[in-house]
Each structure stands twice: as structure tokens, then as C-alpha cells.
Amino acid sequence: MNxxxxxxRVNSFGDSLAVVEGDNQTTFNAITKSTAxxxxxxxxxxxxxxxxxGIFNATSIGLILCAYIKECIIVPLFNYDEEKVRTILDMVQPDLLCDTRSDTARCILFDTPPNSKPALFREINTRRESGLVLYSSGSTGTPKAILLSLDKLLHRYQQHNQRSALTIAGFLFFDHIGGFDVMMQCLLTGNTLVSMTQRTPDDVCKAIEKHRINVLPTTPTFLNMLLINRAYQRCDLSSLTVIAYGxxxxxxxxxxxxxxALPEVMLKQTYGMSELGVLPTESKMGNSLWLKIKKAKYKxxxxxxxxxxxxxxxxxxxKESDELNxxxxxxxxxxxxxxxxIRILGRQxxxxxxxxEKVFPAEIExxxxxxxxxxNSLVWGKKSHIxxxxxxxxxFIDEDIDQKQAKKHISDFCKQALEPYKIPRYFEFVNDPYHSERFKKINKI
Structure with a gap:
């Protein structure tokens, strides 16, 4: 395969704008030169x-493309501090560490014995494919290191050469499967990616207005924050045509x-996970939670x-890969x-x-x-001897309330809609952030 x-493909888009990162603008030509x-x-x-x-810049993206061409295995980190980087190095035993957060990359070569690397690395090398290592969010425990075939993930773009020329928000970063997928989609279809380094509702809405963003891929947690903040009422979001959530x-x-709040915007539910990539889906209708998974078998x-x-x-x-059978x-x-x-009810x-009796936290939330x-809220199971x-x-609250009265009010409210075993019996009220760096709820197990 060539x-x-x-x-x-990237070179074919010439001087068109590829990436906006703060005040820096990167063309597809600049990425082509970096790759070379x-x-x-x-x-x-x-x-x-x-x-x-790295970050969303020509240096980082050029190295990712080069690594694909040379059948390398890449472990993309987005602006990690030294402690986090050391943790990753101990786990994957790389040959090379490259800090590509500026125009001048800093690289460190390691003399790593081949037999010290994970066996899965040897498997993908035998296939003559490029690999991608991503880490799960860790919202339900210790993050898992996942090996994917980059060849398989990019195959759909290799087969279909279509240009759409949209401006898409880089809300999720390339160390996340959703962010990586959006970045590659932009690179290989001629779209412009606008990096969202500041991800408050106000900052995101201002960026949509400034850059005339058409598509916002994000999470339900962030969208709930947006509705609370109402930044959409203070900015011109007329360019926004699609919000993709997952x-x-x-x-x-x-x-x-x-x-x-945004009746003119199409709301599209996506389905993907670090272990699988992002799959094509079709929503039943704009405000429906039912979706159809396409181009993959499911049961x-x-x-x-x-x-x-x-x-x-x-x-x-x-860890052992018990999920595969x-x-x-x-x-x-x-x-x-x-x-x-299908409709997603929650994580098993x-x-x-x-x-x-089974209780699905999402229903209560x-x-x-x-x-x-x-x-917002996080519903979880507390141990009981009975x-x-x-x-x-x-x-999660952002105002002073009488917690005793609030507990009674919430319990009475739930009694009107829920079976007795589903009604919360224990409450805690917090003002702290309730989401991870990836804007997902941090679950209690």
C-alpha cells in the first residue's frame, strides 16, 4: 500500500486554512512541509x-502523519505536564519522546530493548500497520491503555476523497478518540479545525462567533453547563449548524x-469509545435519544x-482484554x-x-x-447492610440553599415519578467541578 x-491528500488542499490555535493559523501547506x-x-x-x-499545530500534526507513513505506533498526549508524561513513558517503553508544543520540537531517543515492549506492539508491527495508543478517561477507575490500528481507523478516508470545507471546533483534544477523529476528519476532508484551549461556555461561544464555526463536537456535560450559563444568548451563533454529542x-x-434554546441547530448523537473508534450513526430525529449504528455489526x-x-x-x-470475544x-x-x-441507558x-433491582443512574439524573x-447531579450506589x-x-448547586429543605423537596419530587427503590436516600451538596478534564462526569463506583 502506498x-x-x-x-x-493534505497537500491537495494547498493554502487553505487547516488549524486555528489561539492567534496562530496553520495552512495545509504548512502541515505538508512539516510532514516532509x-x-x-x-x-x-x-x-x-x-x-x-503536543497541541494542534503543524509540528505535532506533521509528526503524526509521518508516523503513519513509517508504520510507527504513536501515543498522542495533549499538553501533558512532566509527571503525566513520565507515567506514560513507564507504561509504553517508547523509542522516542517528542515535545511538539512549539515550532521547534524537542526529542529524546531511548535505547529500548525490543523485548521490553508490550507484545501487542509486535503484533501490529507484523501486520505492517501503524498503531494508535489512547488512554480511557478513567471516569470509572484506573485509565486503560488501548492499542488501535491507525490504518483501520483511517481506511474510510482513504476510500472516499470528499471535501466539505466546514469550520469545526476542536473541543476534544487528540488524546481523546473523539478529538483524534475530528482532527483527522478535518485534515483529510479539507475542513478547518479551531482549537478550543479555553473551554468555558463563554469562551466556546465567543470562538463560534469569531471563527464562524459550523460544527461543535462536545459532551452532554458541557452542553448542560452551556444551558446553565446561557452564553448562547450573548453571542452570535448563527453559523452553527450541528452540535454532535457523545x-x-x-x-x-x-x-x-x-x-x-437552539432550534435551528441539528443535534446529532454520535457513538464511539476509545476501544472502538467513532462509528457512523443516524439519529431517529433531532431531539431523540434513539440512534442507529451504521457500517458495523452489533448485537x-x-x-x-x-x-x-x-x-x-x-x-x-x-490489563487483560476480556471485552473481546x-x-x-x-x-x-x-x-x-x-x-x-438503540437507546443508551448507561454503563454496566x-x-x-x-x-x-437494577437502577440506572442516568434515569435519576x-x-x-x-x-x-x-x-447537575451524579447518582451512585452507597453501601447498605440491608x-x-x-x-x-x-x-451540584451554584447558590445557597437550605439543604434540609432541599433533601425533602427532592425526595418528594422523586416520589411522584420513581419506584420506591429508585428514590435517593442519601444526599450530598457540592459547589466543586463535577467533571473530568474531558468534560465527562467522574463516576463513583
Whole structure:
């Protein structure tokens, strides 16, 4: 296979604007030149393992493209501090570490014995494919190191050469499967990527107005923050045509409010995970939580979604890959079916077992959002000597309230809509941030 198709594609977009990072603007030509420079760099050996600590700039992107062409395995980090980088180095045993956060890269070569590297690296080298290592968010425990085939992830772009010339927000960074997918989509279809280094609702809305952004890929947690902040009312968002959301369950209340707030914007639910890549989907309608997974086989066993796709991971570097069974990947997502469509109910790992009854936190969280002073919530299981678990709720507020009265009000409110075993029995009220760096809820297990 001629692997330079990827640099040829980028080069075909010429002087068009590829990336906006703060005050810096990068053209596709600049990325082409950066790729060529990296290809001439003798320290980038074929099939080597490269940790890239970078940002959305020509230096970082050029190295990623060079690594693909040379069948390397890349570990993309987005602006990590030294402590985080050291943790990654200990796990992947790379040949090269490149700090590409400025125009001048700083690289360190390691004399890493081949037999000290994970066995999965040797497997992908044997396939003559480029690899991508991503880390799970760690929202339910220790982050997992996941090895994907970059060849498989980019195959759809190799087959279809279409230009769309949109401006897309880089809300998620390239150390996240969603952010990496958006970056590659922009590079290989001629879109402009606007990096969102400041991700408050006000900053994001100002960037949409300034750069006339058309597509905002983000998370339900951020969209809920946007609705609370109402920055969309203070900025001109007329250029925005699509909001794509995923990576966690979308509360129905949030989706309805978003549809009311931005009626002209198409709301598109995506489906992807670090272990799988991002799959093409089709929503039933704009304000529906039902979606159809396309171009991949799926099945539902005991309420859990399994997917068979060429883009599925080879495995984990730091744990056994029990999720893979005869090329089928257990997603860990609990779903219900309606014909060709599915609806995500929540993660299997977060389901609360109350005296044998299953409670889905997302259902309770969606209900709690209907209470005006509840800005967001996290529902989790608290140990009980009688029922095994009881439903507990961490309530995020941004105002002073009488917590005793609030607990009674919330309990009474829940009694009107929920079975007794689903009603929260324990409450805690917080003002602290309730999300991770990837704008996902940090679950309690």
C-alpha cells in the first residue's frame, strides 16, 4: 500500500486554512512541509514507538502523519505536564519522546530493548500497520491503555476523497478518540479545525462567533453547563449548524432544553469509545435519544451492547482484554432496542443493585435536572447492610440553599415519578467541578 496517500491528500488542499490555535493559523501547506521535514528526520525509524506531547499545530500534526507513513505506533498526549508524561513513558517503553508544543520540537531517543515492549506492539508491527495508543478517561477507575490500528481507523478516508470545507471546533483534544477523529476528519476532508484551549461556555461561544464555526463536537456535560450559563444568548451563533454529542449518556431534559434554546441547530448523537473508534450513526430525529449504528455489526446480549468492527482495539497494554470475544467487543453499555434503533441507558459498571433491582443512574439524573436549583447531579450506589446498596445523589448547586429543605423537596419530587427503590436516600451538596478534564462526569463506583 502506498502510505503517502495521506500526505498527498493534505497537500491537495494547498493554502487553505487547516488549524486555528489561539492567534496562530496553520495552512495545509504548512502541515505538508512539516510532514516532509519529519520524514527526513533519521530519528524517526520505521515501526518505532513515539510519544508525542503536543497541541494542534503543524509540528505535532506533521509528526503524526509521518508516523503513519513509517508504520510507527504513536501515543498522542495533549499538553501533558512532566509527571503525566513520565507515567506514560513507564507504561509504553517508547523509542522516542517528542515535545511538539512549539515550532521547534524537542526529542529524546531511548535505547529500548525490543523485548521490553508490550507484545501487542509486535503484533501490529507484523501486520505492517501503524498503531494508535489512547488512554480511557478513567471516569470509572484506573485509565486503560488501548492499542488501535491507525490504518483501520483511517481506511474510510482513504476510500472516499470528499471535501466539505466546514469550520469545526476542536473541543476534544487528540488524546481523546473523539478529538483524534475530528482532527483527522478535518485534515483529510479539507475542513478547518479551531482549537478550543479555553473551554468555558463563554469562551466556546465567543470562538463560534469569531471563527464562524459550523460544527461543535462536545459532551452532554458541557452542553448542560452551556444551558446553565446561557452564553448562547450573548453571542452570535448563527453559523452553527450541528452540535454532535457523545461519550456519555445525554439526559432527555438537557436534550429538550437544548432543542428549545437552539432550534435551528441539528443535534446529532454520535457513538464511539476509545476501544472502538467513532462509528457512523443516524439519529431517529433531532431531539431523540434513539440512534442507529451504521457500517458495523452489533448485537444485544443480556441488555449489553456488543459490536463487531474492523476498527476495534487489538487490546489493552495494562490489563487483560476480556471485552473481546471472537472479534466481538463488549462495550459495557446497557441499551434497549426499538427496531433498528438503540437507546443508551448507561454503563454496566455504574448500575446500582438495590435488593436485586437494577437502577440506572442516568434515569435519576435526568429527573433531577428538572429541579431548578439542581445544576447537575451524579447518582451512585452507597453501601447498605440491608439492601446491599441504596441510591445516593451528589447534587451540584451554584447558590445557597437550605439543604434540609432541599433533601425533602427532592425526595418528594422523586416520589411522584420513581419506584420506591429508585428514590435517593442519601444526599450530598457540592459547589466543586463535577467533571473530568474531558468534560465527562467522574463516576463513583
Amino acid at each position: 502510505r503517502t496517500w495521506i500526505s498527498d 521535514s519529519w520524514l527526513e528526520n533519521e530519528s524517526i525509524a520505521p515501526q518505532s514507538v513515539i510519544v508525542i506531547n 461519550s456519555e449518556v445525554m439526559p432527555k431534559a438537557t436534550l429538550n432544553l437544548l432543542h428549545q 444485544v446480549q443480556d441488555g449489553v451492547l456488543w459490536i463487531k468492527s474492523p476498527t476495534a482495539m487489538l487490546g489493552y497494554l495494562n 471472537d472479534e466481538w467487543l463488549c462495550t459495557g453499555d446497557l441499551v434497549e432496542e426499538q427496531g433498528e434503533y 459498571s455504574t448500575v446500582i443493585n438495590v435488593a436485586g 435526568a429527573l433531577l435536572l428538572q429541579i431548578p436549583y439542581v445544576k 439492601t446491599g446498596k441504596i441510591v445516593a445523589a451528589t447534587i
